[in-house]
Amino acid sequence: MNWIGFFTIYKKEMMRTFRVPLQTIFSPVITTALYFVVFGSAIGSRISVGGDVSYAQFIVPGLIMMSLLSSSLAAASSGIYFPKFSGTIYELLSAPLSYLEITLGYTLAATSRAMIISVIIYIVSLFFTPVPIAHPFVAVLFIFLTAFTFAMFGFIIGLLSDTFEKLNIFPTFVITPLSFLGGVFYSVDMLPGIWHQISYVNPIVYMINGLRWSFFESSSVSPLISIGIIVIFLVACLFALWRIFKTGYKIKT
């Protein structure tokens, strides 16, 4: 294992994150704070989500997950897309680095970045409402697994995209709608009939509910099922990556 090589990629990616803090760190924070003001405080005081959890508290895990998904996906997809686009990827391909080391370098950096953002969002939310976490370790596990899985997913998108447009298709047309429909602002139990059932096809429902359980010990889905779904998704990404690397598809001519 080329540890130094792996760590160099990780470091390069983390430096990229902190080079544009406005874009990578503060922008999700501002967005989340706005959601908080509008939904958490203004509208939320009139919505009951059951139990002794207030609406403002209820949306915190959802908001964290929403940022986590999009930032880990964006970090990993742009991380690998730009070297491909600018040609600097020649350095990685000609170095004694395995595909595993390259993948882990990029995806773990994207994971770290997303996790930092989720901690910041949590801290921001504390300005609006107290948010106790019932099972902090489970929460970290959910956050890590989800961020890592979406980093893998983003890495695949970055590898396969050959235009900026393709790079943005997934986040815009799949991830954003699915996270809005994934129960950030409502419990899927509130949905009537068929919409309730359809919701369970959306993997993001499981991620949000998994984290929600770790916060409040109650959610629409059992946490074990949530973990199971995330792991299945992760394995699917790993399998796809393995296929891509085996053939060198879209990486080498």
Next chain:
Amino acid sequence: MSILKIKNLNKEYKGGLKALNDVSLEINKGEIFALLGPNGAGKTTLINIVCGLVNPSSGEVTVNNFDIIKQYREARAFVSLVPQEIQLDPFITVEQTLEFSRGFFGKAKKPELTKEILEGLSLWDKKDNKVIQLSGGMKRRVLIAKALMNEPEVLFLDEPTAGVDVELRRDMWKFIAKIKQQGTTIILTTHYLEEAEEMADRIGVIDKGEIKMVENKDILMKKMGKKQLLISLKKTLENLPADLQKKYIVLSDDKKSLLVNYDSELNLDIAGLMQTLKNNNIEIGDIVTKQSSLEDIFIDLINE
């Protein structure tokens, strides 16, 4: 001893373009090998296959006897590439980009090496500048500096002096000669024939994906050094006078001209020759000299 062995290498790009056709080539340890060929000949393709950027269609390549695919870690540990295009992350500093290069190769930081390389390429005062703030020629030197951070045994330079001014080009030749002295094997491509003449130990010519010639430069230079003096005579001459009967002087079949073959080793005394002709009452109509250059050889080869 050869450090790089290429055997029956073929490359067909998607879409069916055959960029390399059964290329076999061995590079000796410690030499400078210049690969010449017109645009699209397959030079970059060849280099990129060895460096792991392009998948070969068939054939075998080894570096230090390590297969570049099956034992890519061992093979690549020895090899650095300076690519033809300037491909650099614009937003990091010169020093940072050098350190990353070394890191990717799994080697621990070595600040004194960074300094030595940057000084050698007159970039030390730019070390804290972002890459985007450099001129084109500086960026090309940064690419070379990055490649050296790996302390390579084999260094590929794909058109290292493209877009570099004349003075700087001479500096770079000196620098490359210095790297060679430290024992590095260098394979370079160039469109400047004088560059190949100046630096290379051996020269290879590739065209349409096929190696047309591989030759020691000194032997090539001897061929190139050949000169011909063509003297047209006013009147036909039946026989060469005795004092003109030398093995390098030939009377043409139509007996109307003399052909004098000479090269850099034979210091032809032209004034003496003229005097001898005059003494024999041979009147000269016209004189033409011809010299074959690397360019002639090159053009002959690729026009075949």
